[in-house]
Amino acid sequence: MLFLPPAVRYNAAMSKDLKNLTFEQVERLVADFGGKKFLAKYIFSFIHAHHASRIDDITPLPKDFRRRLTGQGYFISQLETVETFVDPDGTVKFLFAADDGVRFESVLLTDAGEKQRKTLCISSQAGCRMACALCATGRGKFQRNLTAAEIADQVYQAVQHTEKINNIVYMGMGEPFDNYDEVINSARILNHQAGANIGQRHITISTCGIPHTIEKFADEALQVRLAISLHAAGDRKRQRIMPVAAKYPLAELIAAIKTYQQKTHRRVSFEYCMIKNLNDSAADAQSLIGLIKGINAAVNLIEFNPHEGCTFAASARSTIQNFKDILMHAGVETIIRHKRGRKINAACGQLTAKYLNPQNSNQTP
Numbered sequence: 060m061l062f063l064p065p066a067v068r069y070n071a072a073m074s075k076d077l078k079n080l081t082f083e084q085v086e087r088l089v090a091d092f093g094g095k096k097f098l099a100k101y102i103f104s105f106i107h108a109h110h111a112s113r114i115d116d117i118t119p120l121p122k123d124f125r126r127r128l129t130g131q132g133y134f135i136s137q138l139e140t141v142e143t144f145v146d147p148d149g150t151v152k153f154l155f156a157a158d159d160g161v162r163f164e165s166v167l168l169t170d171a172g173e174k175q176r177k178t179l180c181i182s183s184q185a186g187c188r189m190a191c192a193l194c195a196t197g198r199g200k201f202q203r204n205l206t207a208a209e210i211a212d213q214v215y216q217a218v219q220h221t222e223k224i225n226n227i228v229y230m231g232m233g234e235p236f237d238n239y240d241e242v243i244n245s246a247r248i249l250n251h252q253a254g255a256n257i258g259q260r261h262i263t264i265s266t267c268g269i270p271h272t273i274e275k276f277a278d279e280a281l282q283v284r285l286a287i288s289l290h291a292a293g294d295r296k297r298q299r300i301m302p303v304a305a306k307y308p309l310a311e312l313i314a315a316i317k318t319y320q321q322k323t324h325r326r327v328s329f330e331y332c333m334i335k336n337l338n339d340s341a342a343d344a345q346s347l348i349g350l351i352k353g354i355n356a357a358v359n360l361i362e363f364n365p366h367e368g369c370t371f372a373a374s375a376r377s378t379i380q381n382f383k384d385i386l387m388h389a390g391v392e393t394i395i396r397h398k399r400g401r402k403i404n405a406a407c408g409q410l411t412a413k414y415l416n417p418q419n420s421n422q423t424p
């Protein structure tokens with residue numbers, strides 16, 4: 060069984076971070092201060108649409124109101140973009156530092172198609188407790204959960220380097236459902252029309268598959284999409300890739316997904332990383348078809364991105380294509396996701412792992 064130590068609690072000062080508050084929480088704060096209700100919109104929009112970094116930048120707020128907020132310890136946090144790396148294929152990787160020096164990353168992917176859609180892959184934790192064998196983040200040390208502000212701020216920092224971001228995926232460092240409340244709050248913040256106004260259907264939360272949180276997520280009044288990292292259709296193989304599978308067997312996970320779908324009627328995606336001689340045979344494809352039968356889903360076959368310290372190898376492209384053909388023949392919508400950003404270590408956690416390892420600190424990613 061996977062042992063999960065309690066998540067690190069935030070510093071109490073975090074609750075005074077105005078960027079961390081949902082619109083409704085800002086409304087409550089304004090009411091507590093005896094302010095008029097419309098002031099909440101000024102505060103929220105100046106932080107999340109105009110990227111104010113100081114309370115005094117929220118100029119429509121009466122001076123006395125600003126002074127009282129500051130006097131009571133309220134502030135607006137700001138991520139530092141430590142480095143930005145651009146791959147020849149157009150992928151951009153951002154390394155961020157929070158106020159306490161904790162580092163984490165986001166990756167901006169540009170669709171090669173006509174529409175050049177931009178997807179930002181964001182982190183929900185600094186490090187991760189799930190220890191997946193295919194992931195550089197999983198081998199590093201878990202540091203702490205990110206706040207809703209730190210999650211949303213990755214989008215605000217990245218948007219300074221591109222005209223527009225079309226989609227947000229919670230698929231960077233960390234397991235989003237291991238930081239449930241902050242992740243849900245950040246999605247509400249990013250979606251709010253007074254802020255970044257990113258449509259809920261353009262936001263995807265990707266989980267390694269924690270059944271009780273999938274059921275909880277079904278009860279949120281959100282249209283945010285759900286993706287589940289499957290990587291194998293049998294428990295033993297899955298446990299080799301994801302230790303969390305020992306705690307949550309596939310039968311429990313599939314039952315939770317079916318409950319989710321009964322409640323929401325929303326399609327899910329399954330992420331399936333293609334690993335040579337482990338999960339990529341025709342028999343594996345048939346097992347997958349059987350496992351997800353009856354679920355309204357699409358499968359993303361991900362070309363594995365090998366990295367230092369990982370013994371897995373990538374499946375050949377012809378093997379991935381065969382696997383896809385078997386799924387498609389069975390009526391399962393399947394998309395192949397090829398490796399991106401290889402020259403800048405764009406796989407989850409690779410860049411941060413490199414930076415946090417003193418032996419590598421002089422290497423250029």
Ligand code: SF4
Pocket residue numbers: 187188189190191194195196197198231232233234267407
């Ligand atoms: S793949 Fe995701 S859940 Fe697994 S260790 Fe990496 S960041 Fe954590």
